Amino acid sequence: MKSAIARLSTATLGLLTEKLRTATDWQAANQRLRVMCGIECFFANESEFARCLTLLEPKLAVADEMGRREYGDFQTPLTLSDAVCSHLVRQRVPANILLEPTFGLGTFMVSALTHFPALKEIHGVEIHEPYCWRTKFAILELFVRTPALKKPRILLHHADVFRFDFRALARGLSRTEPVLVLGNPPWVTNAELGSLNSRNLPRKSNIKALTGLDAITGKGNFDIGEYIILTMLDAFSEHPGGLAMLAKNSVVRNLIHDLPRGARRIGDVRALRIDAQKFFGASVDASLITCRFQKNSGAYTCRIAAFDNPTEVEREFGWIADRFVSDVGKYGANRKYDGSSPYVWRQGVKHDCSRIMELRRTNGSYMNGLGEELELEPAPIFGLVKSSDLRAPVVSKPSRSVIITQRKVGESTAHLALEYPKLHAYLIRNAELLRSRKSTIYRDNPPFSIFGIGDYSFRPYKVAISGLYKRSTFSLVLPDHGRPVMLDDTCYFLGFDHAAEAAIVWALLNSELAQQLLHSLVFLDAKRPYTKDVLMRIALDQVAQDVTFPALLRWIEETDGSRLLKITEHDWRSFLEALGRRGTPDEPDSLFGPASMQPVQREAPRR
Numbered sequence: 001m002k003s004a005i006a007r008l009s010t011a012t013l014g015l016l017t018e019k020l021r022t023a024t025d026w027q028a029a030n031q032r033l034r035v036m037c038g039i040e041c042f043f044a045n046e047s048e049f050a051r052c053l054t055l056l057e058p059k060l061a062v063a064d065e066m067g068r069r070e071y072g073d074f075q076t077p078l079t080l081s082d083a084v085c086s087h088l089v090r091q092r093v094p095a096n097i098l099l100e101p102t103f104g105l106g107t108f109m110v111s112a113l114t115h116f117p118a119l120k121e122i123h124g125v126e127i128h129e130p131y132c133w134r135t136k137f138a139i140l141e142l143f144v145r146t147p148a149l150k151k152p153r154i155l156l157h158h159a160d161v162f163r164f165d166f167r168a169l170a171r172g173l174s175r176t177e178p179v180l181v182l183g184n185p186p187w188v189t190n191a192e193l194g195s196l197n198s199r200n201l202p203r204k205s206n207i208k209a210l211t212g213l214d215a216i217t218g219k220g221n222f223d224i225g226e227y228i229i230l231t232m233l234d235a236f237s238e239h240p241g242g243l244a245m246l247a248k249n250s251v252v253r254n255l256i257h258d259l260p261r262g263a264r265r266i267g268d269v270r271a272l273r274i275d276a277q278k279f280f281g282a283s284v285d286a287s288l289i290t291c292r293f294q295k296n297s298g299a300y301t302c303r304i305a306a307f308d309n310p311t312e313v314e315r316e317f318g319w320i321a322d323r324f325v326s327d328v329g330k331y332g333a334n335r336k337y338d339g340s341s342p343y344v345w346r347q348g349v350k351h352d353c354s355r356i357m358e359l360r361r362t363n364g365s366y367m368n369g370l371g372e373e374l375e376l377e378p379a380p381i382f383g384l385v386k387s388s389d390l391r392a393p394v395v396s397k398p399s400r401s402v403i404i405t406q407r408k409v410g411e412s413t414a415h416l417a418l419e420y421p422k423l424h425a426y427l428i429r430n431a432e433l434l435r436s437r438k439s440t441i442y443r444d445n446p447p448f449s450i451f452g453i454g455d456y457s458f459r460p461y462k463v464a465i466s467g468l469y470k471r472s473t474f475s476l477v478l479p480d481h482g483r484p485v486m487l488d489d490t491c492y493f494l495g496f497d498h499a500a501e502a503a504i505v506w507a508l509l510n511s512e513l514a515q516q517l518l519h520s521l522v523f524l525d526a527k528r529p530y531t532k533d534v535l536m537r538i539a540l541d542q543v544a545q546d547v548t549f550p551a552l553l554r555w556i557e558e559t560d561g562s563r564l565l566k567i568t569e570h571d572w573r574s575f576l577e578a579l580g581r582r583g584t585p586d587e588p589d590s591l592f593g594p595a596s597m598q599p600v601q602r603e604a605p606r607r
Contacts, residue, residue: 001048001051001052001055001130001133002055003130003133003134004130004133004134004136004137004138005052005055005056005133005137007134007137007138008137008140008141009141009144009145011144012137012140012141012144012145013056015144016056016140017056019032019033019036020032020049020052020053020056021053021056023049025046025049026043026045026046026048026049026050029042029043029049030042030043033140036140036143036144037136037139037140037142037143037151037154038122038139038143038151038152038153038154039136039139039140039154039155039156040153040154040155040156041155042136044158074184074186074187074276074280074282075104075105075107075184076104076105076107076108076184076246076279077107077279078107078110078111079279080107080246080274080279081107081108081110081111082111082114082115083307084108084111084182084244084246084288085108085111085112085114085115085116085182086115087272087288087307087310088115088180088244088290089115089116091290093180093241093242093244093290093292094118094178094180094240094241094242095112095116095118095119095178095179095180095182095241096118096119096120096121096177096178096179097119097120097121097122097123097173097174097177097178097179097180097241098112098116098119098121098122098123098152098179098180098182099122099123099124099166099169099179099180099181099182099232099236100122100123100124100125100181100182100183101124101125101161101164101166101181101183101185101228101231101232102125102126102127102161102183102184102185102186102228103124103125103126103131103135103156103183104126104128104131104135104184105131105134105135105138106124106131106134106135106136106138106139107138108182108183108184109122109124109135109138109139109154110138110139110142112180112182113139113142113149113152114142114146114149116180117150119150119152120152120153120177121152121153121154121155121173122152122153122154122155123155123157123169124154124155124156124157125157125159125161125164126156126157126158126159126161127158127159127160127161129158132156132158135156136156139154161228162227166231166232166235166236167234167235169235170235170236170238170239173239175238175239175240176240177239177240178239178240178241178242179236179239179240179241179293180241180242180243180244181232181236181241181242181243181244181245182243182244182245183245183246184245184246185224185225185228185229185245185246185247186224186225186228187223187225187247187248187282187284187286188223188224188225223247223248223250223251223254225245225247225248225251226247226251226254226255229243229245229247229251229255229289230255230258230262232245233262233264233266234262234264236293237264237265237266237293238265238293239293240293241292241293242290242291242292242293243266243289243290243291243293244288244289244290245288245289246274246286246287246288246289247286247287247289248284248285248286249271249273249285249286249287249523249525250285250525250526250527251289252271252287252289252302253317253523253526255289256269256300256301256302256317256318256319257324259300259318259319260300260319265293265294266291266292266293266294267291267292267294267299268290268291268292268294269289269290269291269301269302269303269318270289270290270291270302270303270304270305270310271287271288271289271302271303271304271305272287272288272290272304272305272306272307272310273285273286273287273304273305273306273307274286274287274288274307275307285525287304287307288307289302299318299319300318300319301316301317301318301319301328302316302317302318303315303316304316304317315327315328315329316328316329317523320335323335323338323537325520325521326519326520326521326522326523327519327520330516330519330520331520331521333516334513334516334517334520336539336542337513337514337517337538337539337542337543338517338521338537338538338539339537339538339539339541339542340536340537340539341535341536341537341538341539341540342539342540342541342579343494343505343540344456344494344536345492345493345494345532345535345536346452346454346456346457346492346493346494346495346532347452347467347489347491347492347532348452348464348486348487348488348489348490348491348492348493349384349402349404349450349451349452349453349457349486349487349488349489350441350450350451350452350488350489351402351403351450351451352437352438352439352442353433353434353437354369355368355369355370355433356368356369356370356403356427356430356433356434357402357403357450358384358400358401358402358403359374359376359381359400359401359402359403360400360401361401366381366401374426375422376403376420376422376423376426377419377420377422377423379419379420380403380404380405380416380420380423381401381402381403381404381423382401382402382404382480382483382484382485382486383397383398383400383401383402383480383483383485383486384398384399384400384401384402384485384486384487384488385398385399385464385477385485385486385487385488385491386399386400386487386488386490386491387466387467387468387469387488387490387491388466389475390464390465390466390469390475390491391471391475392475393473393475393476393510393559393560394475394476394478394559394560394564394565395464395475395476395477395478395485396478396480396564397480398480398485402486402488403423403427404450404453404457404486405427405448405449405450406446406449406450406453407453407454407455407457407458408453408454408455409449409451409452409453409454410445410446410449411446412446413446413447413448413449414446416448427447427448431447431448434447434448435447451489452489456495457484457486457495458484458495459484459495459496459497460478460479460482460483460484460496460497460499461476461477461478461479461495461496461497461498461499461501461502462476462477462484462485462487462493462494462495462496462502463475463476463477463493463494463496463502463505463506463509464477464487464491464492464493464494465491465492465493465509465530465535466490466491466530467490467491467492467528467529467530467531468490468527468528468529469529470524470529472515472518472519472522472530473510473515474506474509474510475506476502476503476506476565477493478499478564490528492530492531492532492535499565500565500566500567500568500571500575501571501575503556503565503567504552504567504571504572504575505540506556507552507555507556507559508540508543508544508547508552509538509540510555510559511543511547511552511555513543513546513547514538514540514543517537517538518530518534518538521534521537522534540579541579541580544575544576544579549569549572552567552572553567
């Protein structure tokens, strides 16, 4: 409260002091303040009123509030809240009732009071008590400065947004008065709040209805802002009106993706890109998402534009029938290639302890991430390719090595002590670091376990793409001195026993047809643009029907600068025949038997 009072102008401070010092009790003070600014129940009890009187004494030293990282704070500057409200007025968005969850410093409420003269009620929820006081006094200051402003009924709830009953609030509102849900919910995930031991968390629940590993790894994580916006849509979309909230682009994308699952009556969804660095000093892609509460037409799409130029639609993303796409316009011409992959895409090895598990070769020995030089048995150590290595179209020399402790997930690691005593002693020496790996997938598994490992990992030829980078090109990964090369868990790959098959698939995935499809499916501003779900949608059988062997061969010859690869027309015909016999993939990665295709042919070195 003291920080809020310290920010009042001299005029407001004097008027407030006069009004409160002559009030007989806290209820009389509330009545006077209700007349001044419209806020119901400014003070919750006599204690708060007495504290305020004490703080109004002269020569008060005031300290600023601490940062509120545990609340996911990106407090909205008044310049942005004013600009948002101005935009909504231009769009003729009706607002008789305003609802703002997590209202923070109250800038959106202050802006709404000056932009929406038809406002009759304002409802706000905020868990951080100092913000409640800052907002109350900011609204009071506004009405002291501009007494002619209409004063709606204002109810500010000091409450936890995750436990506040918004449905009960919605039931108490008129079904004829337009409701505007406005604000800026936290830009933080439940996992990030949990790591801070924050109490400001939703009840433990699997809001995505995920199963298995997805529910305990990355897919089980969700943004708090997404949770809050979905809560608002569930509570208020039956009313007339709409929603306008600031959110990360990833949240906007997830909201559109999940729309068909609910019965929310919304339409005319737009995402207007804002400059988060300018307004919040944050290096994150963010937008103002707006929608109307209306009968849904079944078109679950969102139009994207710049906030400064909202009428110039750049692209539209969302659902086309049962397919989620990043660019509706581009998707139409490439729709026939969106189906099911005849191969199973895999993710690379996950170990979560690079200092111990990843090595570099130095002078015939190994060097780990701690700078220790090691003598280890070479058999369980394989070449490793990471995302940064996949810039090259053909990768034949891995930049580092990785220790592979298992051939399949969950396999016992007891054999390491007998077969590789030096390696086992090294792992025992660093067992504490390995035990401290945070992911729950390592619990109740054998010591030194890894994930993303199986028979597919040991296939000699691989076609891979980085999941993290924006580039959509695929790399061909060749064996290293006759041994298969591993990829890390930021990469996705297909494994092959035959070089010619790998080369054909590599060329098809890099063809213009497959690349255009990817461009219509992938969201480049995502943390991981390329995922297994997206890659499994590339119907290579359809792509192969529209690619000729001469074009395929020409691309391979132009791309393979070292001339390591040779394929024949017989290889191509065998590939097409096998592809035609194959339906939806099961476990095998390769389409062909041991003698179906010819191995890679290497040219003799030139003298």
